[in-house]
Amino acid sequence: MKMFHFDTETTGLDPKKHDILQLAYLVEIDGKTRDEGNIFMQPFDYSTITKEALDVNKLNLEQIKTYQNPKNAYDVFVKMLAKYVNKYDRTDKFSPAGYNIGFDCEFLKEWFIKNRDVYYGSWFNWKRIDPLAILYFMDGMGQLTLPDYKLQTVCDYFEIAIQAHDALSDIRATKQLIEILNRNFFKG
Secondary structure, eight states: OEEEEEEEEESSSOTTTSOEEEEEEEEEETTEEEEEEEEEBOOSOGGGOOHHHHHHHTOOHHHHTTSBOHHHHHHHHHHHHHTTOOTTOTTOOBEEEOTTHHHHHHHHHHHHHHTTOOOGGGTBOSOOBOHHHHHHHHHHTTSOOOSOOOHHHHHHHTTOOOOTTOHHHHHHHHHHHHHHHHHHHTOO
């Protein structure tokens, strides 16, 4: 099984309007981490950066201007994907994994489109792996009650170290969370 654990930090909440600033990932194949990366990139459009996003990500415009342009980041990213997936083989795809992964998948799809590539599905399948859904299920069944289900809160509960809103720290913590939930709730 090929899992692509990833997290993004963005310039806002709308994937069509806003851009990725940081894309961190862990490539896992058959239960073993094979690759890890942390890509920082400039946005396509500086005018859409929100102050809220800068505050959450603890970034400023001067820092962002030192990042590589998004086209170069895309080229590096696709080259890495090609090491692990044959994009022409319909059965050889990554399963995206992450916390609230739908958000990150939508940003990644739009990033592909902004880079003039409509073939996101050549690399990734639809089988998303997201511990948030499991946590909501546990809450609904009375097995877990937390004040909120932010990644920081969940990691504190499961005693997982995290530096929230740094994509690489977030995805490492999420991978640990997935492993804990799998080990404790899904294996006999």
